[in-house]
Amino acid sequence: MGYDAEATRRRIFQAAADEFAAHGLAGARIERIAAAARANKQAIYLYFGNKEKLFGAVVGAKVDEVCETGALDPNDVAETVGQLFDWYQEHPELIRLLLWEALENGPGPVQGEPERRDAYRGHIRGWLEAGYAADAPDDRARVRAAQDWMFTLLGLIAWNFAVPQLCRLVLDEDDEKAALARRRAAVVETVRALAAAR
Known part of the structure; x- marks a missing residue:
């Protein structure tokens, strides 16, 4: 089974929504988003920039x-x-x-x-x-x-x-x-x- 970029993007998005709702922009951590999304930090930067x-x-x-x-x-x-x-x-x-x-x-x-x-x-x-x-x-x-x-x-x-x-x-x-x-x-x-x- 190959890498599903769209599924990864959706997981990152949902994890980010949860993280930002809980901690705001300043308090959110990319590491927590990546862990919750089961993705690496590079994917976050690739798909969303920063x-x-x-x-x-x-x-x-x-x-x-x-x-x-x-x-x-x-x-x-x-x-x-x-x-x-x-x-x-x-x-x-x-x-x-x-x-x-x-x-x-x-x-x-x-x-x-x-x-x-x-x-x-x-x-x-x-x-x-x-x-x-x-x-x-x-x-x-x-x-x-x-x-x-x-x-x-x-x-x-x-x-x-x-x-x-x-x-x-x-x-x-x-x-x-x-x-x-x-x-x-x-x-x-x-x-x-x-x-x-x-």
Whole structure:
């Protein structure tokens, strides 16, 4: 049986996602990624260039995954917010990766920023094509309204997973699953009410 480069690449990618989610970019170790992936360090550098590029590739792919899995549908926003909430619950590594990226990168540009920005612009175009903010005074105001709305929706979802200790403390719930079920219902109802008011 010969060397399967694609399988090695996938193992490296998964091991890197786990390592970066746990330790961030600065704390991640190429040696641990290589060991977990059953690969050598040279393969990591060959496929991804360096640790920073690997981190950027992991974050970009996870963002792409969530964007492809559950786009926010302007015609059924409350239901799709619930589906996106479920996705985040099943994939807690994305929030951790985004938090590490923010902590370690500061206000500067992130790896793959132009492509990630373009993906979000595509979602905004979809909202505008669906007639969102049609009563805004001009196209720029419509775009800004759609951007603000999308960012608000993402925040309503993501905050539940970014600070699990606050979820537990504020909700005074010993059972994490029960707390998240309450939060999911509250987020969906909030979005439903906000969407109706718009």
